[in-house]
Each structure stands twice: as C-alpha cells, then as structure tokens.
Amino acid sequence: MEKEQGCLYLVATPIGNLEDMTYRGVRILNEADLIAAEDTRNTRKLLAHYDIHTPLTSYYEHNKLTKGPQLIAKLNEGMNIAVVSDAGLPGIADPGTHLAQLAIAEGIKVTPIPGANAALSALICSGLDTVKFSFIGFLPKTAKRRRELLTGLKKRTETLIFYETPYHLKDMLKELIQSFGEDRQAAACRELTKKFEEFRRGTLAQLSDYFAQNDPRGEFVVIVAGANESEAQNEQEETSLSPVAYVQKLIDEGISKKEAIKTAAKALNIAKRDVYQAVLENEQKKNAL
Structure with a gap:
C-alpha cells in the first residue's frame, strides 16, 4: 500500500x-x-x-x-x-x-x-496608508537594477514596504530621495518587538538627516508613502510624451541612455527596439543640422 x-x-x-x-x-x-x-x-x-x-x-x-x-x-x-x-x-x-x-x-x-511578520507590523505602526500597499523587500544589489526598480516605483500610489540592513540604510535613503523626492513621507522602523524598538517618522529628507547624525542599528523596515494625486497626474503627462522626449527626461534625471530606453518602452507600452530607433533617428537629425 x-x-x-x-x-x-x-x-x-x-x-x-x-x-x-x-x-x-x-x-x-x-x-x-x-x-x-x-x-x-x-x-x-x-x-x-x-x-x-x-x-x-x-x-x-x-x-x-x-x-x-x-x-x-x-x-x-x-x-x-x-x-x-x-x-x-x-x-x-x-x-x-x-x-x-x-x-x-x-x-x-x-x-x-x-x-x-516584520513588514505588516511596521506598516500598521507607520502612520501611513494601510489600504493599498506593496511589499518590495530588499533592493537589488547593483546600482543599475536599484535605479530601474525605483524609477518604476516612483509614481505608484500605494504605500511601499522595504527591508534594509543598518549598513546600507543611509545610502538607501539617499537613493529613495533621488527617486521619490525629499518630501515623500516615510517611516524607518527598527528592532521590532525587541527592547530597543523604534519608529522614526517624517519625510525622507528628515529621516536621512537623522541617520546621518545617528548611526543606524538593528534591522530596518522602511515604509514609504505612495505618490500623491499631483505626482500621479505628472505620470499621466509623462506617458503622453513622445518616446524621444520621455528618454531625454529620464537621462536628465541621471539615468543612462540604455536604462532610459528600457524604462520608456515599459512605461509607454512600446517595443524597446522602436524606442531605440526613434532615439537613434532623432540623434541622426541633430547631427545632420
């Protein structure tokens, strides 16, 4: 049997x-x-x-x-x-x-x-919206992949949940500011349920300033508010841009041309090769002038 x-x-x-x-x-x-x-x-x-x-x-x-x-x-x-x-x-x-x-x-x-569960425990004490949220976890290890991910999250309207170690928290907050802006509300939650449990709430800039002066200790959950209505409106305006204009906007924000083409293709729902061709043709026109 x-x-x-x-x-x-x-x-x-x-x-x-x-x-x-x-x-x-x-x-x-x-x-x-x-x-x-x-x-x-x-x-x-x-x-x-x-x-x-x-x-x-x-x-x-x-x-x-x-x-x-x-x-x-x-x-x-x-x-x-x-x-x-x-x-x-x-x-x-x-x-x-x-x-x-x-x-x-x-x-x-x-x-x-x-x-x-650390993510949900931090979320409910963050003071931020708990109706809609996305768990992101740890950011990718390479700078390129982190930028790509954060660029895609920039206009998301739901609350975002990240995990981070004390060794990388300062750099992480700086990257969040670069992608989301310094005024985005957030909460850094550490040592949950332990003796030195702490919730530090404020804007990303305020959190970055605090941990620049106070070395992070313990494991962190970082909760970040989603994009507000005006930011979401900007996203709609951006997706109405031409592929060339969208790529140029991303390049101006510090993203490489290759990454910008990939991101624009995804945001505009256009094949990457078509975005690349449009950018190439625009460059050829400029060089011909």
Missing part, C-alpha cells in the same frame, strides 16, 4: 520577542518529523526556549536547489516537515517560497501557520 504524502507547514517564528510564538506554532514544531531551518543555530535557540526536540536540517538560499528536492522526497514518503526562517513568515524574503512551489507541483499539501 502506497504511503500517504506528508504535509509541508510554513511556520511563522518571532521577529524578536520570543513571546510572539503562537500555541499552534509550538505544537506543529513539536509534532513535525523534521524542521527545515534557514539558520539552524538561530532556530536551536527558539527550540530550546520551548523545549522542542524535533530533528533539524538546514534549508537556505545557497542550498535550496539541492536540498529542496531531498525534502520533497521525504514529504512524498509521508514525513511532515515544518519550514522556518530566521524570523517571521517563511517565504517572505527567504527561500521558503521555492520549497512551497516544489511541493505544490508535486501535489503535496502546503499549509500556513500564521504569526509575526
């Missing part, structure tokens, strides 16, 4: 305060056959606090392609596996999503064990 498949549990863990672990989360971690942890050293502290002795295995960004199929094989054999990240919900800015996708493709049951 073929053995039934196990269940993959995505278990939320505390983002700082160990008291935020749920009763159900503790029970599932106790009952699971195996716990797949982003950092086994960190998870052992949690398990010790709740006297949980379930076997641990590592599952993180750099071993997910090899470890994922191994865990799926165990689930197909009938084992119940709980996935935990360092803090918060698995799958949010960690490799939990990859394992969930593999399990779903195999027809394995995937179920959430809700709990703490």
Whole structure:
C-alpha cells in the first residue's frame, strides 16, 4: 500500500520577542518529523526556549536547489516537515517560497501557520496608508537594477514596504530621495518587538538627516508613502510624451541612455527596439543640422 504524502507547514517564528510564538506554532514544531531551518543555530535557540526536540536540517538560499528536492522526497514518503526562517513568515524574503512551489507541483499539501511578520507590523505602526500597499523587500544589489526598480516605483500610489540592513540604510535613503523626492513621507522602523524598538517618522529628507547624525542599528523596515494625486497626474503627462522626449527626461534625471530606453518602452507600452530607433533617428537629425 502506497504511503500517504506528508504535509509541508510554513511556520511563522518571532521577529524578536520570543513571546510572539503562537500555541499552534509550538505544537506543529513539536509534532513535525523534521524542521527545515534557514539558520539552524538561530532556530536551536527558539527550540530550546520551548523545549522542542524535533530533528533539524538546514534549508537556505545557497542550498535550496539541492536540498529542496531531498525534502520533497521525504514529504512524498509521508514525513511532515515544518519550514522556518530566521524570523517571521517563511517565504517572505527567504527561500521558503521555492520549497512551497516544489511541493505544490508535486501535489503535496502546503499549509500556513500564521504569526509575526516584520513588514505588516511596521506598516500598521507607520502612520501611513494601510489600504493599498506593496511589499518590495530588499533592493537589488547593483546600482543599475536599484535605479530601474525605483524609477518604476516612483509614481505608484500605494504605500511601499522595504527591508534594509543598518549598513546600507543611509545610502538607501539617499537613493529613495533621488527617486521619490525629499518630501515623500516615510517611516524607518527598527528592532521590532525587541527592547530597543523604534519608529522614526517624517519625510525622507528628515529621516536621512537623522541617520546621518545617528548611526543606524538593528534591522530596518522602511515604509514609504505612495505618490500623491499631483505626482500621479505628472505620470499621466509623462506617458503622453513622445518616446524621444520621455528618454531625454529620464537621462536628465541621471539615468543612462540604455536604462532610459528600457524604462520608456515599459512605461509607454512600446517595443524597446522602436524606442531605440526613434532615439537613434532623432540623434541622426541633430547631427545632420
């Protein structure tokens, strides 16, 4: 008789305060056959606090392609596996999503064990709009990709949620100012649920000035207000520009010509080669004068 498949549990863990672990989360971690942890050293502290002795295995960004199929094989054999990240919900800015996708493709049951989440905890205390929001997470590592992403987010009207480390917060705030303007409202939230929890609210310029004088400490969630009506109106006006004018506007804002062509094509819903051809023809006309 073929053995039934196990269940993959995505278990939320505390983002700082160990008291935020749920009763159900503790029970599932106790009952699971195996716990797949982003950092086994960190998870052992949690398990010790709740006297949980379930076997641990590592599952993180750099071993997910090899470890994922191994865990799926165990689930197909009938084992119940709980996935935990360092803090918060698995799958949010960690490799939990990859394992969930593999399990779903195999027809394995995937179920959430809700709990703490840094992004939403920061959002509800930010003082900014909570009706519409987008989770962006960490910005890309390369300057080019960061500029492309932030340019695309500039006119979005919903609240934006970012993650950032204390080491890059100052530079991040400067980049947000370059893309969104210094008057955009924001909140920098650090050490959520911990002893030194802090919410710093104000404009992006005010936050940048504050952290220029006070070194950032702890992990941050940065909440940024969406574009207002006048900014959204400007976006409509920009999309009515010709491809050449749009590209030139982006170049004037400090974006390279190659990136400007790509961004303009996406914003105007035009093929990139057509935008490039229009720019090339315009340059040829100028050179002919």
